[in-house]
Amino acid sequence: MKRSELNFLEPRRQAQAAIAIFIYKFVVRILRAAWPILLVFLFRSNKEQSNTELLMNATVVIGGLFSLGVSVVAYFRYFFHLEADQLVIQKGVFNRSLTKLPFERIQNLYIEQNVLHRLLGVVSLRVDSAGSSGHEVTIDALERKDAEAMRAYVLEQKREEAQERAGLDPEAPERNAPVAQSLVLRLSFEDLLRIGVTQNHLATAGVIVGTVFGFLFTVAGAFEQDLVKTLIERWPMLQPGFWGFLILAAILFVVAFFLTLVRTVTQHYDLQFFESREGFQLKAGLFNRREASMQKRKIQLIRWTDNPLRRLLGLFRVSIHQAISGSERAAEQISIPGCKSVQVDDVVHSSFAGSAEAAFRGHSISKAYFIWYIRFMLLPAVIFGALGYFLQEPRFALPAIGFPVLGGLYLWAYQQRFRLWLSPEYLKTSEGVLGRTITLLPVYKVQSIRIRQSFFQRRRDLASVELYTAGGSVRVPFLPLGLARALQDYVLYRVESRGEDWM
Amino acid sequence: MSLEELPSVAEVEWQGLDKAYLRVDLIGLWLFRLGVLGVFLAYTFFAEGFPPVVRWSIAGLWVFLLLMTTVLRYLGFRIKGYAVRQHDLMYRRGLLFRSVTVVPFTRIQHSEVEQGVIERQFGLSSLSVFTAGGSQSDLVIPGLKREDAERIRNFLSQKVAADEEE
CATH class of the missing domain: 1.10.287 (Helix Hairpins)
Structure with missing residues (x-):
């Protein structure tokens, strides 16, 4: 990309569609904040309005119109452009703000499209700068070709900078060769259905229960009466009972099942995963089309997970973590829901040079893990047992015995199956009882390491180790103290002895 | 080695x-x-x-x-303490649940000296050290004399700058 071809070197506005997007954002914000009020408004309109109510309504309407005006003005006062080494954004209606984001601070640029963007034929460009959450920048509406050119330009500048720092000739011939991308993986509709079936439906059920209760509480609050009570009084068949509960649970499960299915399909629709020499790119989504790209040298750790259902199909969920701002924000990581074992190996080995040949040595964790945590399972057993005894309720024996037995089995299996694998350059953990989660990271990516010892562990010369990278962390519980310290010493030696670019 | x-x-x-x-x-x-x-x-x-x-x-x-x-x-x-080593900063705490955290200088993004209301009455400061990404791996060393905190902060920023030069 030549500088002269770029049309964003002078301060300019966004595509005009941005006005529509600003207004849309505004309406969504209002609806989200005030929908109970609007509901009350709709259902009580037949009542006589008192003067105070009228005044309140007028205030709401005027406030609304005012904010709407502000949204429109905001568009005309939003300018952005690129300078030699930074992105500059001027914005603000009442308080003008000037944001300068040097390219070296920029971690990545994401092109995103929600339904509205697709209708208007524009994209939004989100600029992520690691380390400073709340300071990231989004340009709401751009022509796709502009957004792509901008992203390419910034990434190119960053690469040149990095090469100059590394002392390489920035005009090296290979750089000008077109970046060859190969399609690693594409999920068809059938693939997505299969993956959707193997998702965690219980999690969705939990979310549904939470949402429904939240909704009921909010509505009840707005109408100042107990909606559930009213409903039950009107329809006595809603009275809770054993069969009712069972039917409700069945319905909940079916709804949860279909919701996860639909969500999986829409979220990952037509997922395409590309690999080039420098990095990966992912495109997916039916309504909100998401494009994420990631440079290989920025990858901090890779994690892949299966569960019993997925194991039958030989599929893993793979997530590739890079440095992100704020806490673990899933949206910025590349995540592929259905990857075959061979493809996982490909991704891992091409991201982390030499990981295919790495000679790993395995270590188990101490059985004391079981001894420590089983105590927490015994506590509910004692409580239920005591309650059952005093209330003369033999049914309490079920949880009193169930907790320690099931919990104990889980703990025992977890301790038996946990493995820490170490090689000079890589660290890998494998954990899980029903499914298995494997995490792999290059040792030099570690940016902080913590050894924890409870009084229980100190008596037995054991320790837990936590390793943090800029893209996520790994925890290894109950290692022998000697091994934990040797690991800490080695990781620090490896990180400190060479000044690699780790992020 | x-x-x-x-x-x-x-x-x-x-x-x-x-x-x-x-x-x-x-x-x-x-x-x-x-x-x-x-x-x-x-x-x-x-x-x-x-x-x-x-x-x-x-x-x-x-x-x-x-x-x-x-x-x-x-x-x-008496368990709480810190150590500035040649290449990293360490902090130890916890009587029943002890933890030792180490952050290498090369992985520090920036550092700050802060002072709370009560700390100010005693002339003390806290040193916060930030790494990239999440906040889990950030480190705070409380209970430093103002001058000590400033000195360590200056030392850290020199180290961080020197690493970027290399």
């Missing part, structure tokens, strides 16, 4: 925190806990029909826990 020859975290000379920090810590603890207790008592006095037995047993339990915490903080104070 074999594993045995590596500099070991097991043989670190720990620098204790400034003695005044114990007082800062305990004053903060008591102010907060007694404040909560005060609000609770005020509320239950005005709320009708709150049984006094329940009120006083909750208050008693609260004070007992406060005394326990005070003892633990007092004993835990």
